[in-house]
Amino acid sequence: MTPLTKSDIKKIARLAQLEIDDSELDQKLSEFNRILSFTEKLASANVDQIKPTQFVSEETKTPLSEDKVKPSLDQELVFQNAPDRQDFFFKVPRMIGEEK
Amino acid sequence: MxxxxxxxxxxxxxxxxxxxxxxxxxxxxxxxxxxxxxxxxxxxxxxxxxxxxxxxxxxxxxxxxxxxxxxxxxxxxxxxxxxxxxxxxxxxxxxxxxxxxxxxxxxxxxxxxxxxxxxxxxxxxxxxxxxxxxxxxxxxxxxxxxxxxxxxxxxxxxxxxxxxxxxxxxxxxxxxxxxxxxxxxxxxxxxxxxxxxxxxxxxxxxxxxxxxxxxxxxxxxxxxxxxxxxxxxxxxxxxxxxxxxxxxxxxxxxxxxxxxxxKIGFARELLTERIDPLIRDNVLASIEIYAKLGAVITDVSLPHLDYGIACYYVLAPAEASANLARYDGIRFTARSPRSMNVEDTYAKSRSEGFGPEVKRRILLGTFVLSTGYYDTFYLKAQKVRSLIRQDFMNAFQNVDVILTPTTPSPAFPLGSKNENPLDMYLSDAFTVPVPIAGLPGISIPSGFTNDSRPMGIQLIGKPFAEKTLFETAYSFEQETLFHERVPTL
Incomplete structure (x- = not known):
């Protein structure tokens, strides 16, 4: 695989909702390419006819819970960690109709 | 009292x-x-x-x-x-x-x-x-x-x-x-x-x-x-x-x-030149102790364990990038004071909140799951995961427990591996295959270096065979008594 470029890293960061400072871009890029080239080792494994494993479990199907109303967390507890709230709403900066 | x-x-x-x-x-x-x-x-x-x-x-x-x-x-x-x-x-x-x-x-x-x-x-x-x-x-x-x-x-x-x-x-x-x-x-x-x-x-x-x-x-x-x-x-x-x-x-x-x-399985192929000689000698001495205790030491082959770190550093960051998406500066984490709109709230809060290693893994995980790379990295790693598990299951047809060193080296000085994340990742070479295969594993003290740094051996068991692991570990502990040594604080 061709090594990733600065613009690739910026694109991945945008997808991951992370900001990368231009001053650290070179270092991030070289670390990233070094780790990726190590994981390329996987390419040499022969996986013909091999099924992927998502996770290891003795269950053969997804266990479903009963469709029954049960008590859930108290609202006050749910909101206690919110950085900003109004009553029982998470308060966020304006989303629509904003000037850029 | x-x-x-x-x-x-x-x-x-x-x-x-x-x-x-x-x-x-x-x-x-x-x-x-x-x-x-x-x-x-x-x-x-x-x-x-x-x-x-x-x-x-x-x-x-x-x-x-x-x-x-x-x-x-x-x-x-x-x-x-x-x-x-x-x-x-x-x-x-x-x-x-x-x-x-x-x-x-x-x-x-x-x-x-x-x-x-x-x-x-x-x-x-x-x-x-x-x-x-x-x-x-x-x-x-x-x-x-x-x-x-x-x-x-x-x-x-x-x-x-x-x-x-x-x-x-x-x-x-x-x-x-x-x-x-x-x-x-x-x-x-x-x-x-x-x-x-x-x-x-x-x-x-x-x-x-x-x-x-x-x-x-x-x-x-x-x-x-x-x-x-x-x-x-x-x-x-x-x-x-x-x-x-x-x-x-x-x-x-x-x-x-x-x-x-x-029957204790031992894969000699794992003792490569990347292993600290102190650890190599310690694991061989531990094998001797088990032989003395009456266990039958059997050679096993685990050829795909060599892919363990590569497999892990695709799968774990991929899952982490999804799991850590919940930290958005809205519901339960600190919010950046620089947030002017919703996108800012996510990106600035996350950039200020997460440390460098977490960001590195989120980026890595986001990349291996992204369009065009999913099959090459993520799907391939999931298939290699099957091979690693199969290696263990094949070995467990002939043995009860598998013994490895827990780590390739004893404790290293703080700061010595910070420059190079990959070097740090390699210190997990013996431990990552175990969760990849969903198996139980226990590390027990197996000796000390001359400067009093502990060393450990890892015993890996069949699924749900924790009791066998404990029994096997206990015999070693009672024979060696390494657990009785106390650090000077």
């Missing part, structure tokens, strides 16, 4: 049952040790002194009334700080969760409290359990009790170091790629990663959900079994938790099992 001693959990149990000491006295003893040594070792992020003493009083009443006294009733224990306990902080080693207060109990915390255990505090760890040296904690690194300035291992470094330093008789950790077993080896304690599904993950701050598992760190094998027995069991709150029947394992350790006929 007898003079402060080097108690194991099992010894404390006997003293409590005989009534020769109270849980309050024991708890005060450990709280004093934490107060005295934590500033130097940095193993605790928070200590809940008042709650602990209340829990100890309740335990003493329970013991006095002979009311459902269980192995952990009255025993002080610490939780890694990614394990939720209601109304207590849980930072997961991240400044992003600096002020987070758990709204509910994790299942494991609830089980410990129901058993009458005395939770004394939350231990330091690498941020979101990502790291092998505890240096990725936003609250500063933990020091190895055996050698100041050396890494305690990670990510459950605070738990392992607290137990080694006798600040608690037992602690819980979590293990995704080795985060219980690697610090156990570095700190000279016993650390178990149970079979995937054995212990509920409900209320554990998730890192990589197909790999994460909670387990105990203790001074001795029997102590470990006592904590493990109290944790395992099906939990309807965790859909991956197993319905496999529970068993009491610690009672099997009242006597040493004769290992005659037990």
């Amino acid at each position: 007898p003079p402060p001693k080097d108690w194991t959990l099992s010894e404390l149990r006997e003293l409590l049952d005989k009534g020769s000491i109270s849980s309050v006295e024991i708890t005060q003893h450990y709280l004093q040790r934490i107060e005295k040594y934590n500033s130097n070792l940095n193993t605790f992020i928070s200590v809940i002194r008042d709650q602990a003493l209340i829990l100890a009083e309740l335990a003493d009443k329970r013991i006095a009334n002979k009311d459902n006294v269980l192995p952990l009733t009255g025993i002080p224990i610490a939780l890694k700080d990614n394990i939720l306990m209601k109304d207590v902080g849980a930072t997961a080693g991240s400044k992003f969760l600096k002020d987070f207060v758990s709204p509910y109990h994790s299942t494991v915390a609830k089980k410990l409290l129901d058993a009458g255990a005395v939770i004394v505090g939350k231990t330091n760890c690498d941020e979101f359990a990502m790291g092998s040296s505890n240096e990725n904690s936003a609250f500063g690194p933990v020091h190895n009790p055996w050698k100041h300035g050396f890494a305690p291992g990670g990510s459950s470094g605070g738990s392992a170091a607290s137990v080694a330093a006798r600040l608690v008789p037992a602690a819980l950790g979590t293990d995704t790629g080795g985060s219980i077993r690697q610090p156990a080896a570095f700190c000279g304690v016993v650390g178990l990663k149970p079979t995937y599904g054995r212990v509920s993950r409900y209320g554990i701050i998730a890192f990589a959900s197909s790999l994460d598992q909670v387990g105990p760190l203790t001074r001795t094998v029997k102590d470990n079994a006592m904590v493990y027995d109290s944790l395992c069991g099906h939990d309807p709150m965790d859909s991956t938790s197993s319905k496999h029947p529970n068993e009491i394992t610690y009672k099997a350790l009242d006597s040493v099992r004769d290992l005659k006929g037990l």
Whole structure:
């Protein structure tokens, strides 16, 4: 695989909702390419006819819970960690109709 | 009260049952040790002194009334700080969760409290359990009790170091790629990663959900079994938790099992030139001890383990990038004051909240799941995961237990691997294949270097064969007595 470029890293960061400072871009890029080239080792494994494993479990199907109303967390507890709230709403900066 | 001693959990149990000491006295003893040594070792992020003493009083009443006294009733224990306990902080080693207060109990915390255990505090760890040296904690690194300035291992470094330093008789950790077993080896304690599904993950701050598992760190094998027995069991709150029947394992350790006929697999191909010669000599000496104890040492081949690190560093970051998407600066994390709109709230809060290693893994995970790379990296790694598991299952047709070193080297100096993340990742070479295959693994002390750094061996078992692991580990422990050595603080 061709090594990733600065613009690739910026694109991945945008997808991951992370900001990368231009001053650290070179270092991030070289670390990233070094780790990726190590994981390329996987390419040499022969996986013909091999099924992927998502996770290891003795269950053969997804266990479903009963469709029954049960008590859930108290609202006050749910909101206690919110950085900003109004009553029982998470308060966020304006989303629509904003000037850029 | 007898003079402060080097108690194991099992010894404390006997003293409590005989009534020769109270849980309050024991708890005060450990709280004093934490107060005295934590500033130097940095193993605790928070200590809940008042709650602990209340829990100890309740335990003493329970013991006095002979009311459902269980192995952990009255025993002080610490939780890694990614394990939720209601109304207590849980930072997961991240400044992003600096002020987070758990709204509910994790299942494991609830089980410990129901058993009458005395939770004394939350231990330091690498941020979101990502790291092998505890240096990725936003609250500063933990020091190895055996050698100041050396890494305690990670990510459950605070738990392992607290137990080694006798600040608690037992602690819980979590293990995704080795985060219980690697610090156990570095700190000279016993650390178990149970079979995937054995212990509920409900209320554990998730890192990589197909790999994460909670387990105990203790001074001795029997102590470990006592904590493990109290944790395992099906939990309807965790859909991956197993319905496999529970068993009491610690009672099997009242006597040493004769290992005659037990088949221990050893893969010589794992001892490559990348292994520190001290570790190589130590694992070969450990094999000799098992042979002397009557075990049959059998060569096994695990050819795909060489792909373990590459496989892990695709799968775990991929899962982490999804799990950590929930930290958005809106619901339960700090929000950047620079946030002017919603996108800013996400990106700026996350950029300020997460540390460098966590960001690195989120980026890596986002990349391997992105269009055009999914098949090459993620799907391929999932297929290699099948091969690694198959290697183990093939080997287990002929052997009962597989023995490896726990780590490729003893504890390294803090700061020595920070420049190069990949070097740090390679220190998990022997531990990552075990969660990849969903198997149980235990690290036990197997000796010391000349400068008193502990070394550990790892025993890997068949799915749900924790009891066999404990028995095999116990015979070695009782023969070698490495667990009796105490670090000078």
